[in-house]
Amino acid sequence: MNIFNNMKSFLYEQNYSINLYNNKLYIFNYILLPKFNDKEINVKFEKFNIAITGKNLKITKMEKKELLIEGIINNINFNYE
Amino acid sequence: MNNYILVSIKGDYLNLFLRNCLNNNIYFRKIKYVSSNKIIVEIEKSNYNILKKRFKSYKIKKIKDIGFIYLQKQLKNNIHLIIAFIIGIFLLLFMSKIIIKIDIIHSDYELRRIIKLELEDYGVKRLSFKKSYKELQKIKNKIKEKYKDKIEWIEIINEGMVYSVRIEERIINENPPVVSNCHIVSKKDAFVTDIISSSGERLVDINTYVSKGEILISGDITFNNEIKASICAKGEVYGEVWYDVNLKIPLKKTLKEKTNNKRYNLKINNHKIFRSQYEFYTEEKNKIFDFFGVNFYWVKEYEYKEKEIIMTEEEALNYGLSKIDESFTNKFSLKEKVVSKKVLKKSLNDSTINIEVFVVVKEKISTVLTY
Numbered sequence: 001m002n003i004f005n006n007m008k009s010f011l012y013e014q015n016y017s018i019n020l021y022n023n024k025l026y027i028f029n030y031i032l033l034p035k036f037n038d039k040e041i042n043v044k045f046e047k048f049n050i051a052i053t054g055k056n057l058k059i060t061k062m063e064k065k066e067l068l069i070e071g072i073i074n075n076i077n078f079n080y081e
Numbered sequence: 082m083n084n085y086i087l088v089s090i091k092g093d094y095l096n097l098f099l100r101n102c103l104n105n106n107i108y109f110r111k112i113k114y115v116s117s118n119k120i121i122v123e124i125e126k127s128n129y130n131i132l133k134k135r136f137k138s139y140k141i142k143k144i145k146d147i148g149f150i151y152l153q154k155q156l157k158n159n160i161h162l163i164i165a166f167i168i169g170i171f172l173l174l175f176m177s178k179i180i181i182k183i184d185i186i187h188s189d190y191e192l193r194r195i196i197k198l199e200l201e202d203y204g205v206k207r208l209s210f211k212k213s214y215k216e217l218q219k220i221k222n223k224i225k226e227k228y229k230d231k232i233e234w235i236e237i238i239n240e241g242m243v244y245s246v247r248i249e250e251r252i253i254n255e256n257p258p259v260v261s262n263c264h265i266v267s268k269k270d271a272f273v274t275d276i277i278s279s280s281g282e283r284l285v286d287i288n289t290y291v292s293k294g295e296i297l298i299s300g301d302i303t304f305n306n307e308i309k310a311s312i313c314a315k316g317e318v319y320g321e322v323w324y325d326v327n328l329k330i331p332l333k334k335t336l337k338e339k340t341n342n343k344r345y346n347l348k349i350n351n352h353k354i355f356r357s358q359y360e361f362y363t364e365e366k367n368k369i370f371d372f373f374g375v376n377f378y379w380v381k382e383y384e385y386k387e388k389e390i391i392m393t394e395e396e397a398l399n400y401g402l403s404k405i406d407e408s409f410t411n412k413f414s415l416k417e418k419v420v421s422k423k424v425l426k427k428s429l430n431d432s433t434i435n436i437e438v439f440v441v442v443k444e445k446i447s448t449v450l451t452y
Binding site: 032033036037038058059060061062063064 | 096099100102103106108109110111112113114
């Protein structure tokens with residue numbers, strides 16, 4: 001059962017993923033993008049939201065489930081509903 | 082596989098634009114910010130028209146196809162170049178397998194000629210395909226085996242499109258021949274007409290009758306009835322020999338009568354390109370060229386008709402006599418000939434005529450007898 005769950009989660013990624021790199025933030029499995037400007041980006045997930053603040057924030061990849069945000073990231077706030 | 086295109090989008094409030102795209106399920110694989118009011122995006126080709134329709138206030142322009150569809154277009158535009166390149170590669174590979182020249186390295190012309198003919202028999206010739214290493218080894222061994230008294234060693238080296246054949250000749254030091262004594266004797270009963278003698282003692286004269294086995298030119302040199310020396314006599318003796326020939330000639334004869342009709346045809350090796358229109362014809366073929374072992378011939382077909390004729394007695398007789406002449410002269414050398422023919426007996430049957438002919442022939446009657 002454990003193996004099956006692992007395989008399922010590997011093949012069919014249902015969980016979200018937020019990866020922070022040097023001046024880049026990769027988000028996987030988001031739902032909505034309620035607010036977006038060069039100083040603040042809000043991203044909605046299933047059970048929570050995040051607010052990313054910084055300077056010169058730009059979205060360089062915008063796919064159905066993937067987002068790549070570049071720029072100077074100062075803060076990431078998590079808001080649980 | 083989705084096809085992506087590169088699109089430039091120019092306008093104000095680009096962030097709002099991106100959010101609206103997201104709300105309309107239009108996604109961008111890559112977004113590049115050129116300036117504050119211009120971005121270049123990678124978008125699915127199917128979404129391009131939707132984008133143009135929905136966002137008319139923005140300047141949306143397609144730059145180029147990317148990905149697989151771009152490759153497809155490039156391939157289509159450069160198809161001639163690609164085909165030429167592929168043909169070039171094949172041509173190169175093909176030409177590298179061909180023999181352009183065969184260099185047989187040896188000072189003896191006759192040996193070079195023999196080796197050249199042998200190699201041609203094995204398919205190693207100009208404008209033919211190269212042989213593999215194993216095949217070449219086999220050919221070399223076969224040639225060495227066949228000419229083991231002439232060739233010590235043979236090597237075939239492949240240098241580009243040329244085969245260099247190096248031969249080492251076998252030199253056999255022969256022992257000097259043992260000279261034995263010999264007579265010139267007659268091999269048939271005959272009437273001597275010519276004697277050509279270079280050494281030995283002549284024992285017969287012209288216009289004498291000799292029998293089989295008789296010594297014509299002796300190897301024993303005598304003086305005062307004493308044998309002074311023995312040598313190998315040399316010479317040739319010609320004489321008239323008599324033959325009795327019996328012949329049965331059929332009176333019906335099939336003649337080939339040529340019409341003036343002629344046709345042309347092409348042949349590849351032994352296969353004709355066009356079917357012959359004539360029932361009976363003779364063929365004359367000329368080689369045009371050969372291409373890697375395939376021979377092309379230009380063929381002329383001459384029509385003839387078969388005509389059956391019934392000969393008269395005299396015609397049949399003359400025909401028979403000419404056949405006798407033919408059969409003798411085919412075996413003769415220059416000095417030999419049929420002197421005379423005489424019909425001794427003839428009898429006519431239903432469809433044949435039987436004749437007995439006495440033939441006088443001048444031929445060489447001498448042969449060497451060692452002792």
